[in-house]
Amino acid sequence: MASRPPPRRRPRPPEASSAAPAKPPRAPGPRRPTPPLDDGPNAVWLFGHHAVAAALANPARRCLALLTTVEAEANLRAEPLLADLDPARWPEVSRVERADLDRQLPPGTVHQGLALKVRPLPARALDEVAELAAAAEAARPGANLPVVVLDQVSDPRNLGAILRATAAFGGLAVIVQDRHSPGESGVLAKAASGTLETVPLIRAANLAQALEGLKKHGFWVAGLDARGPVALASAGLSGRLALVLGAEGAGLRRRVAETCDHLVKLPISPRVESLNVATAAAVALYELARETP
Secondary structure, eight states, X not given: OOOOOOOOOOOOOOOOOSSOOOOOOOOOOOOOOOOSOOOOSSOEEEESHHHHHHHHHOTTSOEEEEEEOHHHHHHHHTOGGGTTOOGGGOOEEEEOOHHHHHHHSOTTOOOTTEEEEEOOOOOXXXXXXXXXXXXXXXXXXXXXXXXXXXXXXXXXXXXXXXXXXXXXXXXXXXXXXXXXXXXXOHHHXXXXXXXXXXXXXXXXXXXXXXXXXXXXXXXEEEEEOTTOSEEGGGSOOOSEEEEEEEBTTTBSOHHHHHHOSEEEEOOOOTTSSOXXXXXXXXXXXXXXXXXXO
C-alpha cells in the first residue's frame, strides 16, 4: 500500500511590524520673529519706508530695533535722507521675511518690508509755537503762519494726513487736546508719511486755554465752521493764525468756538454735507499759503 504524501503547508505571511512606519520629515514652517529688544510697553512700532527713514533721521527720536527684509534694507540705506546719518543712529537690525512682518504687525499693515521699534517723541511745549513763529517771520517776511488746532479729532489717519498737509503748506505746528486724540502709533506715522518727525505735535490739557495762550503770542484764532458768516478766503486773515477744526459731525465744541476771534467757512457744493476733517484742513492751509505774498 502506497504511503500518502505529507500535506503541503501554506507559507505564513510575514508578521506585521509593531513599529509605526516612519513619517516623512515635516517641512520647516516660516520662522516667527522675536523683536531683538524687549523694552516694555512704552514703545511704538513704526512701519513703511517714509515713516521709518524719517524716524532714523530725527535726532529727537530714540530708535530701539529694526526688522527688515533684505530688499527693504537696501532701499533704506540708499535713502538720501539718511546719507549722512551717524552709524551710531542705526539700531540693532534683524533681517526677516515679509511673512514674518505680516504676523508681527496688525492684519493689513502696509509695512513695505520695514518695522522700527521706537520710543515716543518727547513732549513739546505750547510756548515753542511763539519761537517757531518768530523764526519763520525772519525767514519768510509777510508770510501767513498757521498753526492747526484740532478739537477732539480722534482718528489717527486724519491726524497723520493733517500733519502731512501742515508740512506741505508751511504750517508751524499741530496742537491737539491731550485727551480724545490719538497717541503715537504706526498707523498715524504711516499716514503722516514722515512728517510726524518734522512737524511739532503739541498736546494741551485744555484747548480753550491753549487758544488764549496763542492769542497772547499774537495769533488770531479762526474756527472752521460750516455756519460761519464769512468764507475763509474773504476773511482777510494774515500773519500768525490759529486754524481750529472740530471732529466730523460734532464740529467745534461751544467753549472752543466762543474762544475763536472769527468763525469762517469753506464754501462747498450742496451735493455734499461736509468735508472730511483732513480734507478741510488741507484746503484751508492751501488757501492761506496761496494768499502769502
